[in-house]
Amino acid sequence: MKNSGFNGIILDIDGTIWNTTGIVAVAWNKAIEMSGLKAKKVNAQVLQQEFGKTMDTIASDLWPELSKAEQSKLMSYCCTEEQIAIRENTFDITYPGVIETIKELSSSENFYIVSNCQNGYIELTMEKTGLSPFIKDYECFGRTGKSKAENIQILMARNRMNSAVYIGDTKGDEDACRQAGIPFIWASYGFGKASKYIEKLENFCDLKKIFSE
Template sequence: MENNSFNEIILDIDGTIWNTTGIVAVAWNKAIEMSGLNAKKVNAQILQQEFGKTMDTIANDLWPQLTEPERKNLLSYCCTEEQIAVRNNTLDITYPGVIETVRELSASANFYIVSNCQNGYIELTLEKTGLAPFIRDYECFGRTGKSKAENIQILMARNRITSAVYIGDTQGDADACSQAGIPFIWAAYGFGKVSRCIEKLEKFSDLKKLLAK
């Protein structure tokens, strides 16, 4: 792709910027215990298969036997415990080179985030990683209730972006890009496999080579 295709770069979070699944699994299991509901517990591997989907879809996948109100309440408990656990985490869970690469490339490219996460998660991610000064705007399912494809389009319209590229790690990300009409770069070091992408990043810093083409 030509250099100017990379002027506007939209990032996914989980499986692309960092991996919180180990921390989140502990937090969610705590919430499940506290809820008293007959809901199965999770582990990092289960969450890696689910992360990238919208929050309501994750709840439906994990706890199909619960009523919709029970799922909604349990998910709320889980998200509350998750926020506490991620905020209190002192380990470096970002993928190698992400922060340095975004910081370096932000001199010539604009970075954004679109995620299927709950409201408040992007803000926490930016706070914990120190990426806030380099992310120009963001959007998420928790704020709009809309799909990733729709949120990509909302963010692009709000920032008057006519051409952008999305970096994510799952087939859901690839499908969202197809629906939104923008190219997809696969973060191959993340959680998922994809059937199509314009480029593949074995590590995030490979983005510098793509920009240099």
């Protein structure tokens, strides 16, 4: 795909760059206890099925017995505890080859991030992984309140990109790419499944082969 004409590689985070679900499950369960709300607790497997969706959708999926106001309140607690836990984490939770590959390819490719996460999560991800110097721009649901497809289009317009490719791990990512009108590369090592993609990554390092062919 060398000289493919893409002027941007847009990345998902969870299930693509790293896997925080074990850490986040502990943090969210702490938040649930602290909230005083009668809400069921979570585990890493449950979160892997939910991550990639917008925060309000996740809250509705996990705690349908709560009112919308209670769901919003609890998710706010969860996000606060999550950020503390991830910031304090000392274990390497990035997928193999992600950081090295982005650093290597950034000399010839422009990398961006679009996620359905809360505001502040992308910044924390870049800080913890050391990827801040290699990410040109980013957008998220927490900042705009818009869908992933819309945020992809917002980021592309802001950076005057006429051609980009998105790397993600779920059907939701695939659907967002179709809606945004850009091709999709499936990170098959992540949390979900996909059926329509231009390339499949068994390992993030595979990206080097794709962009040098």
